Amino acid sequence: MKLRSFIGSRVIKTGIAVLLTAYICKWIGWSPVFAVITAIVTIEPTVSDSIRKGLIRFPASAIGAAYAVLFIALFGNSPVTYALSAVFTISTCFRLKLHDGLLVATITSVAMVDVIHSNYLMEFFIRLFTTTIGLSVSTLVNMFLLPPDYQKNIQSKVTSIAQELGVLTKDIYHCHLLTDEKSNESKYLNRLLELDKIIIRAEILSRYQTNDTKYHFTEYNQEKFKDLKTQLHFLRIMHYHITNVIDHPKGRINVNENEKNELMIVSSYIAQVLKKEIAFNSNDIQDKRTRLNKLFWKEKHRTHELSKDMLNKLPFELVMLYELISILELTEDYYMTEELNEENVNLN
Template identity: 45%
Template sequence: MRKTHKKLFGSRVVKTGVAVFLTSLICQWLNWPAVFAVITAIVTIEPTVNDSIKKGIIRFPASAIGSAYAVFFISLFGNSPLTYTAAAIFTIITCFKLKLHAGLLVATLTSVAMIEVIHDHYLIAFFIRLGTTSIGLLVSTAVNMFVLPPNYSSRILTNIDTALANTGEELKAIAKDILFQTQDCAQRVRVQETFAQLKKKLDTTDKLLHYQQSEAKYHRLSKELKQELQDEEEKLTALRLVHYHIGNLINTPLEDITWTKEQCTHIVTTVQALADTMENPDSFRIQQHRQYIKNLMEQFWQCKKEEQLIYKEDPSTFFNPEIVILYELLSIYHLVEQMLNTNDEQTKKASLH
């Protein structure tokens, strides 16, 4: 029930209602038909103020084009099927040619809807449509800016925390079921699906971050909020890199791994510790984290020495799978440390305040 309540009465729903009410109220006061202004007001409530302004600049001339075609063709053919067809087609073609894509739908709706209500005084009707369109654009943009201004910070942080935890789970699966050749095909499919879902989650979070950065142009942010926005961007960048390194692990050819069972178990333990830290960031301890890094580094250099001996015998040999795996794990360890150190610094600052 709570989820339904949030979905039905989110900030954009509330803002749309306020914009429609104010727009229709102004049109009623001016004795202008409100329907065209209300249509414009509804579509102008965008995720950010910046989008409302940018798309509004496109929708105004597009609506003017649609209105002009409606007036022109009704003066030629009257209220007939030919008028509706010609107005719609020419509005679409003109908006497309002028690259007014964001305003194409509204312009076409305005054009065909006007035909029904215009009976005479075509020029006056045209300017009234421009006026109602302007009212819808201005009111919606103002409402978007001042009524419940868009704030995506909490969603961004939630997405980042969720993505970090999911990445940890995926890392466990890779270590147990892929790196060490358990031949579990179903598990490999699940890993690939999780990898794709994480990509979508990161893309969504990136879009939210872009929205939040756009909002910063129109609402003055405190020093703390600016720092928070920068930290969110850095965390998201680090998560994308972690995702990239996991992709490399998934796609590393693993047929020729020469590690002993003991070495494999050591890697699994190390990955398990990293995954637990990613799933529970509060358990992060820098000394313990760096000890695992040190152990991985020792194993990495040992593999490097062995590879150099192989290279002398066969110069055409590229990096062996062991070195690739260790390099990717070390990279992920480094990125996770960066992210969780940022968390610790934020916690310390919050406690000081």
């Protein structure tokens, strides 16, 4: 476990794939160089990527080997052979849209120039078979040895994203309600941008895990992961709503003391729930949503009474109320999904 955490699962799997590939080639009596090269570049973040790209790399490697044999037969072991093998391999793979096979095909092509001296057709098929060995071994190692499992990482990111969104909701609303400082908006925007990077990373890991569910996950784990993806989706939308508050041109909301206190209470409540400082309660959510809705319709009614000249933009007070209601509802959706997941755990 310590070794795995120190150098990473992918590095360990690459080393094992290289070892097994070399052993197989030595046992058959073939040079392992080309098979090892293929095994190194074929270990991917997901099993599905290894299989998909392997199906591309095989014909690409065949193209590279064919060009190497052709130009060796025409020009022998010369600089022209290296150049033409590389150029034609790249051009052909590019035109055939074998982009994922470009690297291994080009390496195979130029590396073959120095090792082929006779029996060109036999050498071509040997290189093709060794490439197949490298592809097969690396794919099987990726599938069965330390298989990629991003779920714990995604769960950790979802939890931290939810907590940070809760804190940002509270900080941003309190800033607008209590101060006129524009400098704080830049600080909050930077925090939102950093959080967006974490969300994007979690979404990438989620796609990786989705691609591999058919290879490793039990039915229970698939349901659990599905709920986790749903929660991440809710957090992405929540991030969007909080960003809308920052992007609005007006810096402070004009409300009376009672309305201000209500907004501060709700934003603080969202932060506490998402940080799990207090337990989620659907009745509390419903109560706070009802009070916010009353404030929203009251503000909307007041807005209709304004002159048309004042309605070039949606009033900031109305925007703040709408976004806070949306964030509150998303908080409820987030935890309802979590509760459903816990119920499934108990049933299993």
